[in-house]
Amino acid sequence: MKSNIPIPGTLRERILNQAIKDFGTHGFEGVNVQQFAKSIGVTTGALYHHFGNKLELYRIVREEVERRIISRMEGASAVHEEPILSIKAAILVGFDSAVKLNVCRLLSEQDPSDNKDLAAILFKEILNEEMEGTEFIISAGWRASLRNVANGMNIEQSRNVLVKLLEKFN
Known part of the structure; x- marks a missing residue:
């Protein structure tokens, strides 16, 4: 199983779904990591735990x-x-x-x-x-x-x- 395919109902899936919306609307530069994390009710630490950094999250979403x-x-x-x-x-x-x-x-x-x-x-x-x-x-x-x-x-x-x-x- 690819590591970027989320299990339905998980935090990882919520993050990816919101990332598709935010990057889709605002692009890479237009997404602020702290605001993004806050919008889905997680800490930036939790976000980085799943994706390492903003660029990695973007890479997975874009792909x-x-x-x-x-x-x-x-x-x-x-x-x-x-x-x-x-x-x-x-x-x-x-x-x-x-x-x-x-x-x-x-x-x-x-x-x-x-x-x-x-x-x-x-x-x-x-x-x-x-x-x-x-x-x-x-x-x-x-x-x-x-x-x-x-x-x-x-x-x-x-x-x-x-x-x-x-x-x-x-």
């Missing part, structure tokens, strides 16, 4: 959220055989999922734990082309649309900008 979104994106991309249609489906499902889960800020910010860009890895698998680096440009566009939402842009407007960008791929 978990990103894996959830990427899983949905993989499912959407698998419906299409043509790579460009697969990319478009994956991006739109990823955008909609991030908005629904309220994790736009989390997924749009630079990852301070320097995890791999799982979206770029997915896009590279879909494209399967020799033009190295395209996957990072596509991932950056997707993440920029999420940042627009996190910064207050109307969701539909941000999604429409993303759709217009994707139309350029034809």
